[in-house]
Amino acid sequence: MKIEKLLHKLQAFFDTDKHKKRQHIEELKKILLKLKKKERKIIRSMQQTDEDCLRKHYQTELEIIRVQRKKGIETLQQLKERKKNLGAPS
């Protein structure tokens, strides 16, 4: 009985960790989606202005978002791969 209880606790611990990882991946996906939306919004704003100073602002923002998205996609891929490796039989 004691061993059974211990195993249950161990299972729950690993599940929490798994759940947290899954949640983290979901958060990242949401962020990437929001970034994509933001990118489109900025492109629209940039098309509406002739102001050099503002265009430069928008360009900078766009470039920042591109780098952030790139970073996000890379992190997501790494997390997915790690998850796959952990799940694969040794």
Add this chain to the structure above:
Amino acid sequence: MHKALLLIVIPLLSYGFWLSAEFKGIAAGVSIFLFGMLSLEQGFKAFTGGVLERILQKTTDTSWKSFGFGFLSATLMQSSGLVSVITVSFLSAGLLDLVAGIGIIFGSNLGTTTGAWLIAGLGLKVNIATYAMPLLVFGVLCVFQSGKQLKGVGYILTGLGFLLLGIHYMKESFEHVESTINLSEFAMPGVKGLLTYTAVGIIATIIMQSSHATMLLTITAVSVHQITYNNALALVIGANIGTTVTAIIAAFGANIQGKRLAGAHLLINLCTGIFVLLLIKQFGIAVDIISASLGIAASDNAMKLATFHSLFNLAGIMIFFPFINQQVALLEKLFIEKRPVIFQPKYLDISAMDFPETVVESVRLESIHLYENAIHIILRTFGLRKHDLQKNDDALKQLIGQDNNSVEYNIDAGYEKRIKGLYSAIIAFISQAGFTWAMSQSSKLSWLREANKHLVEAIKDTKHLQKNWIRFRASRNQAATDEYNKIAYQIVLHIRQIEDFRHDIEDNELPLLSLDALKASIRNDDMQMNRAIETLIRERKITPETGSSLINDSSYMRSIKKNLLKAAETLFLHSDTGAAKAEQQLTLNETEINDVVHTVDTQ
């Protein structure tokens, strides 16, 4: 003075000048006198914390010493009015306190009676106005010197010169009024005569701006039997009350302490006057006894008047001198200092001190209050208000470029009113709370303290920038004006972006990642600005001197933006949520931000 009131006063004065040359002279005299007061005050300020302050402190640290100081000064200057005026300016400059000031007034009241003895005994009258011209010449000479102390001496001498010149102009303009004063016209027996002559004495002294002149008039009139001896006594009492008008005029240009002292002078002399009027018979007998003991002939009314003048001032001193502190309390009640409206903390509650999380949240909310005030000051410097941020870019640019925007906003006054009190309260609250707590709350408070510091720095930078912003806004060099407008526009744009960032936090629209764009745009704007300045210099559209001013001011612009952003980051972001942790992974470091700026620049 209120602007609307000024609009009424100026035409009224102009009409008065057109009607009467005497009125013009009197008004000019009062103006020169008040200008002298300002100059005197400025001169004394140069010595605050220095030799003069130490001398004054040593010579006036007790009531009796102040009394002695006043007595000696009035005896030497032969004018209690001038002594009281100088004392008013000492008080205004913060060199003396009210207790010492009142002590000096008592002393000068007695000191000035030596004048009556001189007039009665030797027929002398010291004309202080003759000192005006040399004082002005020496004063101006000293004002043009570079040393602070010498400049101070210059302002004091010029101030004294203007005071005397002002009095001289007032006297000159009233000269024909003075010549029409025939004291025998008012000859009346009994109480009626006593009161009438007291009023005549007051009016004559106000008009002639000298109690000595009234004394001279009285002594002459009594010696030729134009008036009775009893009426002459009333004239002397009136002169003693009328002499306070000099200090009252001076108080118009003084602060509340100066006004209180002028009030004290009037109060003391008026009360003494009433007291002596009530006991005039007894005083008459006392004068006879003292005069007889001094060997003054019973028929020598002039000398008896001098004795009376000294005696009743002495009586006033004996009655009121022991109650200086009570007088100060009364004057503080009568003349209440109007304090400027200062923003008070809204969220700092001492009872929350036992709950660390509540304290952190209170300090955060109060710091946001300070942030709002800082933004108000910065926007007002560029002629805008917060609601203008909602306008579109063109309208915003137009507002910044408007000519009436160059009206200088008083940043110092804004800081005193909107920042200083709050900042001090926050710092005091943090210091009380900080050291007793767990590490996490202490570090949060320390971050909040830093955020407040950034806000104060941003205001200081705005103040530095304001000088040239005002100067070049009115410049004929359009290129320079355009660049300064650009600086203002970029700062305002940055504030608007921070406002957007606050909305991003509320809408959970990746606030942490928005910060990277803001950081990059600070760097980008700075680079663009420097490049534009270099081009303008190369193309000779602006001088290298203007260029260097622009470079300095663009550094202030960068500093303002950075400080505001750092403060906003601490004040508005909550980085403990799961989403914030995921966002944190995607934020860019300095090198990555620099790379982005470089990429955009080469596009």
